[in-house]
Amino acid sequence: MSSWIKRKDTKVVRVGDVAVGGYNPISIQSMTNTNTKDIVSTVKQINDLDAAGADIVRVSVPGYEEANAFKEIKKAVKIPLVADIHFDYKIAIEVADTADCLRINPGNIGKQDKVKEVINSAIDNDIPIRVGVNAGSLEKDLQKKYGEPNADALVESALRHVEILDKFNFQNYKMSLKASNIEMTVDAYRKISEIINQPLHLGITEAGSYRAGTVKSSIGVGMLLSEGIGDTIRISLASNPVDEVKVGWDILKSLNIRSRGVKIIACPSCSRQNFNVIEVVNELEERLEDISDDIEVAIIGCYVNGPGESKVANIGLTGASPKNLLYVDGLPNKKISNENLIDELEEQIRSKVSDKQIESEKIILRS
Ligand code: SF4
Structure with missing residues (x-):
């Protein structure tokens, strides 16, 4: 709560x-x-x-x-x-x-x-x-x-x-x-x-x-x-x-009362965007519906707000040219081109979910 x-x-x-x-x-x-x-x-x-x-x-x-x-x-x-x-x-x-x-x-x-x-x-x-x-x-x-x-x-x-x-x-x-x-x-x-x-x-x-x-x-x-x-x-x-x-x-x-599944933080997009924010967000939301684990993903079209939001999310993407910057756990991780953006993001998010599951299983075993 x-x-x-x-x-x-x-x-x-x-x-x-x-x-x-x-x-x-x-x-x-x-x-x-x-x-x-x-x-x-x-x-x-x-x-x-x-x-x-x-x-x-x-x-x-x-x-x-x-x-x-x-x-x-x-x-x-x-x-x-x-x-x-x-x-x-x-x-x-x-x-x-x-x-x-x-x-x-x-x-x-x-x-x-x-x-x-x-x-x-x-x-x-x-x-x-x-x-x-x-x-x-x-x-x-x-x-x-x-x-x-x-x-x-x-x-x-x-x-x-x-x-x-x-x-x-x-x-x-x-x-x-x-x-x-x-x-x-x-x-x-x-x-x-x-x-x-x-x-x-x-x-x-x-x-x-x-x-x-x-x-x-x-x-x-x-x-x-x-x-x-x-x-x-x-x-x-x-x-x-x-x-x-x-x-x-x-x-x-x-309201931060309960969490479940992927919580996507996205900018509304504007002419500064370096990839199609709306398309990426909608496609990801649909692809990730099966995930019930709690994970926060920031999808931001450019450097105006990108780094700030990406640093506080589990997975963040900041639009940039010629390549966008992926953040994992708040740190810059790799550059991704627009061509395979959605596939790459999906893979990163699923891998993060699986890491989190392994981590919580370890905590349960230790306690
Ligand atoms: S973060 Fe960049 S692309 Fe997104 S709305 Fe703001 S200025 Fe536009």
């Missing part, structure tokens, strides 16, 4: 083998968008999300056929699964023996006795519940009371459920209060964070397309994380769910 962020020390809940809350790493979630009844496609998508770095995956379970499929899906994957339930509390009970967490929506799950039954099934199976309040599906009376969704309405809806959970002495839950509006979402999370100590699942819901949704989520989720609020995140994008995981990682990496 970045030292400039003072994170709130929340209660820890366990979603399968992932600890959420306290000072545990902020976990990244996404949600499948395949038909849950299509077991093969759903398992594939979950495995793709797992490979992209998701910690937890949520799967929609709208009916009994999907509940049966969910049980088969769970057998075929390793990553913890949250069963997403709306309207019918009995489906939550049906999958409680399989799911690693149940997500229910206070706005549509119904009366207290139904929630109590869901709580009982969570207790019997020792799994947490995520109470997911959403501005788009607030209880009717709250919609009437507040006229339109706002932060106070979201918090009131959440607290009604907190009251029920407290009444049944159930503390094994996490909470989300999502809206598509940044201001409302941030305000609601700040307020609930002052009231409860359970972990908070952050997200800007229905954030939009890949580009607009990424910007919105980065601002909203980033504001909260930088204030120390939030224990797990889901970036909602109208895009491939794998993009949600990648953007989630980029947000955590940008």
